[in-house]
Amino acid sequence: MLNAAIESENEALSPPKMTIRDVHVHYGDIHAVKGVTLDLRPDQVTALIGPSGCGKSTLLRCMNRMNDTIADCRVEGQVFLDGQDIYDSQIDVVQLRARVGMVFQKPNPFPKSIYDNVAYGPRIHGLATDRDALDEIVEASLEKAGLWQEVKDRLDQVGTALSGGQQQRLCIARAIAVNPEVILMDEPCSSLDPIATAKVEALIDELSARYAIVIVTHSMQQAARVSQKTVFFHLGEMIEYGDTTQMFTAPREDRTRDYITGRIG
Amino acid sequence: MTDNTRNILDQQVDWHSPKVRARLRRRHRTDFLFRAIGFSAVAAAGLFLVFLLGNIIKNGAPGFLQTSIEVDVAFDPSLLPDPTLERAEFAAAMARVDLQRLLRQSLLDHFPEVSGRADTIRLTRMLSSGARAQLRDILVRNPAVVGTTGKVWLLASDEVDQVVKGNVDISLPEQNRKLKNKELVWLQRFESEGRVSLSFHSRFITAGDSREPELVGVWGAIVGSGLTLLVTLLTAFPIGVASAIYLEEFAPKNRFTDIVEVNINNLAAVPSIVFGLLGLAFFLGVMGMARSAPIVGGLTLALLTLPTIIISARAAIAAVPPSIRDAARGLGASSMQVAFHHVVPLAMPGILTGTIIGMARALGESAPLLMIGMVAFIVDVPGGVNDPATVLPVQIFLWADSPERAFIEKTSAAIMVLLFFLIAMNGMAIWLRQRFERKW
Numbered sequence: 001m002l003n004a005a006i007e008s009e010n011e012a013l014s015p016p017k018m019t020i021r022d023v024h025v026h027y028g029d030i031h032a033v034k035g036v037t038l039d040l041r042p043d044q045v046t047a048l049i050g051p052s053g054c055g056k057s058t059l060l061r062c063m064n065r066m067n068d069t070i071a072d073c074r075v076e077g078q079v080f081l082d083g084q085d086i087y088d089s090q091i092d093v094v095q096l097r098a099r100v101g102m103v104f105q106k107p108n109p110f111p112k113s114i115y116d117n118v119a120y121g122p123r124i125h126g127l128a129t130d131r132d133a134l135d136e137i138v139e140a141s142l143e144k145a146g147l148w149q150e151v152k153d154r155l156d157q158v159g160t161a162l163s164g165g166q167q168q169r170l171c172i173a174r175a176i177a178v179n180p181e182v183i184l185m186d187e188p189c190s191s192l193d194p195i196a197t198a199k200v201e202a203l204i205d206e207l208s209a210r211y212a213i214v215i216v217t218h219s220m221q222q223a224a225r226v227s228q229k230t231v232f233f234h235l236g237e238m239i240e241y242g243d244t245t246q247m248f249t250a251p252r253e254d255r256t257r258d259y260i261t262g263r264i265g
Numbered sequence: 266m267t268d269n270t271r272n273i274l275d276q277q278v279d280w281h282s283p284k285v286r287a288r289l290r291r292r293h294r295t296d297f298l299f300r301a302i303g304f305s306a307v308a309a310a311g312l313f314l315v316f317l318l319g320n321i322i323k324n325g326a327p328g329f330l331q332t333s334i335e336v337d338v339a340f341d342p343s344l345l346p347d348p349t350l351e352r353a354e355f356a357a358a359m360a361r362v363d364l365q366r367l368l369r370q371s372l373l374d375h376f377p378e379v380s381g382r383a384d385t386i387r388l389t390r391m392l393s394s395g396a397r398a399q400l401r402d403i404l405v406r407n408p409a410v411v412g413t414t415g416k417v418w419l420l421a422s423d424e425v426d427q428v429v430k431g432n433v434d435i436s437l438p439e440q441n442r443k444l445k446n447k448e449l450v451w452l453q454r455f456e457s458e459g460r461v462s463l464s465f466h467s468r469f470i471t472a473g474d475s476r477e478p479e480l481v482g483v484w485g486a487i488v489g490s491g492l493t494l495l496v497t498l499l500t501a502f503p504i505g506v507a508s509a510i511y512l513e514e515f516a517p518k519n520r521f522t523d524i525v526e527v528n529i530n531n532l533a534a535v536p537s538i539v540f541g542l543l544g545l546a547f548f549l550g551v552m553g554m555a556r557s558a559p560i561v562g563g564l565t566l567a568l569l570t571l572p573t574i575i576i577s578a579r580a581a582i583a584a585v586p587p588s589i590r591d592a593a594r595g596l597g598a599s600s601m602q603v604a605f606h607h608v609v610p611l612a613m614p615g616i617l618t619g620t621i622i623g624m625a626r627a628l629g630e631s632a633p634l635l636m637i638g639m640v641a642f643i644v645d646v647p648g649g650v651n652d653p654a655t656v657l658p659v660q661i662f663l664w665a666d667s668p669e670r671a672f673i674e675k676t677s678a679a680i681m682v683l684l685f686f687l688i689a690m691n692g693m694a695i696w697l698r699q700r701f702e703r704k705w
Contacts, residue, residue: 066594071518094597102595108588110607120606121596171592178596 015083017042017212018063018100018182023077025058025067032058034236035077040182045204045213047223047244050233051259056216059233060184063214064100065093081182098125101175105187107167109159109174114151117159117170118142121178137177145173146203165196172203176211183207185215189222201226220260224248232256321677321684328678331466331479332426333418334392334455338371338400340411348408356405364397365389368419376451387448393420395480418462423478423671425452429463432670443670469678473646474660478671481664483682485646489559489639489654490628490686496563496650497570497627502620504567505574506609509616512575513582514604533572540569541636549637556638557653565633570623577619581612614701621694625687631658657683 016039025033033055040046048056058067065086067073079086086096098121109117118138121127128134138155142148147169151162159170168188175183185204189197204213204226217223223230223244230247232240232255240247240256251257279285342348344367346358369389373379379388396419403417404410424443427433429452439446455461472482516522544565548554554561585608593603609616634640640659647654655663657679664676 064595066591069590069594094599096597097595098597102591104588104591104595106588108586108592110589110592111611120593120598124596124598124602124606174592174596 016040017082019078019080019083020059020063021078021080023059023062023075023079025055025062025076026074027058027070028072032236033062036238038231038238038241040212040214041229042181042212043209044229045208045215045227046229046231047227048214048216048231048233049218049220049223049259050239052218054233055236056231056233057186060186060214060216063182063184064097064102066097066102068093098178099180100182100184101178101180103168103171103175103183103185103188106191107164107171109162109167109170111158111160113156114142114159114162114170115155118173118177121174125178127178141173141177142170144176144207145169146199146206147173163196165192165199168192168196168200169203172200172207176207180211182212182214185213187216187218190218197222220248232259234259318684321680324674325677325679325681327430327432328674328676328681329466329469330430330463331468332421332429332461332463334421334425335416335418335460335462336368336371336392337375337414338367338417339374339414340404341367341370342412344370345404345411346408348411350408352408355408359401359405362401364400368392368396368400376454379451384447387445388451391422391425391448391451393422393479394477395420395475420479421461423669426479427670428452429461430674432674469675470682473644474642474655474663475644476642478667478669478675481672481675483657483660483679485643486655486657486660486679487682487686488646489562489643490656492559492647492650492654493562493566493634493639493656494624494628496560497566498620498624500564501567501570501574501623505571505620505623506578506616508571509575509578509582510604510609513579514608515600529572529575533576536632537569537630538632538636540565541633543568544633545636555651555653557641557643557655558651559647559654560650561637562634562639562654562656563650565637566627566630569630569633570627573623573626574616574620577622578612578616581615581619582608584615585611614698617697618694621690621697625690625694628656628686628690629658629683631656631662634659635662657686 018040020036020038020040023033023036024031036059038046048060050056061067062075062079063086067075075087081096081099084091086100110120112120115138118141119128119134122134122137128137139148139152142151147166150166151157151170159167162170168191172183172188188204189200192200201222204215207213208226208228215223215226227244230242230244231238232247232251232253234255240251240253242252247256248260251260345362346355348355350358369385372388372392373385376388379385399419400417403415421429424433425448428435428444428449433442433444435442435444435449444452452461468480469482471484472480473485475481512522512525544561548561548564549556589607589611590603593607598606634656639655640663641653641655642663643653643655645652661676661679661683664672664679
């Protein structure tokens with residue numbers, strides 16, 4: 001039923017950026033993600049919601065193969081980026097992660113200068129031909145992340161000295177500096193205060209015009225505010241997928257209703 | 266939950282009952298007792314340290330001083346080469362001069378009452394055998410003194426030195442003393458004429474080893490230790506850090522790496538002399554390298570330091586928060602780039618601290634070096650890693666083994682030099698840790 005809904009939608013819209021087909025993830029004996037099928041559109045924010053341990057972060061980490069580094073993690077099924085299977089042996093994981101950027105739960109700027117934080121990605125991927133081009137990338141990324149005005153006079157200051165919200169926006173600037181196509185955000189506001197959260201949410205809204213964004217969140221309100229599509233997970237299963245407004249006003253599944261009204265989770 | 270347990274929780278606790286107060290008192294008492302025991306343990310450790318250092322400094326400080334005697338030396342032209350000769354020729358001719366005779370004459374001039382072969386020998390033996398070298402240096406530097414008489418401060422023998430420093434009980438019967446009554450009289454005359462001085466002895470820092478306590482110096486051992494540690498550092502540091510990075514960042518976690526890890530930990534606990542045996546069997550036996558050389562000593566100590574460096578480097582690397590690795594990996598950095606751009610620079614202070622502590626341990630090590638022949642008596646300061654050399658702790662061991670009384674203070678003084686280097690290295694480790702420590 002779910003697949004049919006997705007298929008019918010496919011015909012109406014532009015081709016999806018990322019396609020997830022029947023993905024299962026095992027950590028040793030634990031079956032963390034059980035057969036997820038999902039499409040991500042290039043100009044949409046998709047929110048993954050669900051109680052802790054439901055596999056939403058695990059799924060997120062499948063999309064840029066961050067699970068590769070976990071020793072006993074096994075991924076089955078297929079994840080396509082522009083029609084290409086990212087788990088194919090032909091795919092270079094380094095390039096994949098440049099195309100699918102990631103922002104983490106806890107702001108994790110490098111203990112280097114603000115400039116070097118943003119310039120690191122372009123440097124390792126050789127995106128700037130000279131110093132001027134690099135300066136431009138850094139400025140544009142910080143501008144896009146809404147941080148330029150706050151830090152333009154202290155680019156050589158260490159990134160970890162910024163406030164929590166600024167650090168998270170720095171991490172977003174760092175992710176967009178390599179010009180990704182998809183941005184994965186793993187509870188990006190969970191360690192931020194409400195004001196910083198509002199700033200990051202506004203930023204996500206702006207970025208959604210240009211990037212496919214997937215955001216994992218524990219906050220129903222946040223999912224409702226920033227996303228166009230919402231996916232609800234429970235115990236590793238994808239329960240419901242749909243438009244955010246529909247999901248929060250008229251959920252199709254009982255379990256979804258129970259969760260968003262606070263009865264489970 | 267049964268009704269019974271619920272009732273227990275509903276009961277009001279009486280915080281003022283004698284039972285509760287007694288319990289509180291007991292708690293305070295054990296608290297106080299534990300603190301008292303802890304404090305006295307620290308105090309006892311401190312006291313032992315103060316006693317140890319105090320003892321070494323008390324014994325060793327005089328080792329940096331040496332007695333000299335001022336002698337009127339007549340540079341008799343009939344015994345010396347022609348001062349108008351070319352400098353090089355003069356120096357060559359000086360090598361054949363019997364300076365002992367010159368010295369004897371000068372001393373006999375000062376003590377006309379001394380006669381007879383035995384007494385003359387006793388008189389000249391009040392000066393160190395190094396006095397001749399001192400005279401030679403003066404003459405070679407300035408041949409113009411030939412034919413003149415000059416006041417020259419010459420090193421006294423170690424026995425005279427010990428009497429001057431008050432280390433010998435001169436009230437003992439004569440046969441129990443090295444310095445007999447006659448010599449004491451001569452010494453008293455020198456002293457009454459103000460010809461005896463006890464002053465800082467730079468030779469102790471700048472010279473190599475010697476059979477004579479008044480001529481020994483630690484420079485040979487310092488250079489030997491320096492060369493040995495250099496070899497140790499150049500081999501153990503890159504190998505150790507590379508192993509640590511590989512094991513932490515790249516190696517799969519399986520049975521094999523578990524075994525490697527257990528063995529590295531075991532290796533750190535192997536007695537050092539065993540590493541000496543390994544060095545003897547492999548570097549000398551199989552590779553046929555030079556005996557007593559810093560290169561062999563350094564390689565042997567590298568085997569000893571390697572586990573320390575690997576363990577501390579692994580700990581430092583593991584302490585780098587995973588979020589930094591995630592951040593770099595999420596940007597598309599390869600494992601190599603994650604390790605070398607982020608993890609290793611952040612772990613460097615910890616790695617360096619561990620390395621310096623390992624080096625400090627290597628500096629203090631003597632047992633493995635005994636096995637590879639670095640215990641030989643070596644007078645010359647080594648000029649390279651293949652020259653025979655000794656190291657500070659072995660030098661201390663050798664001097665502690667020497668029968669002359671004057672070696673007691675030389676031993677302690679050498680320990681002071683060793684401690685100075687150890688404290689300097691540990692100080693450097695602390696400085697590095699504070700200077701480069703980062704907060705997340």
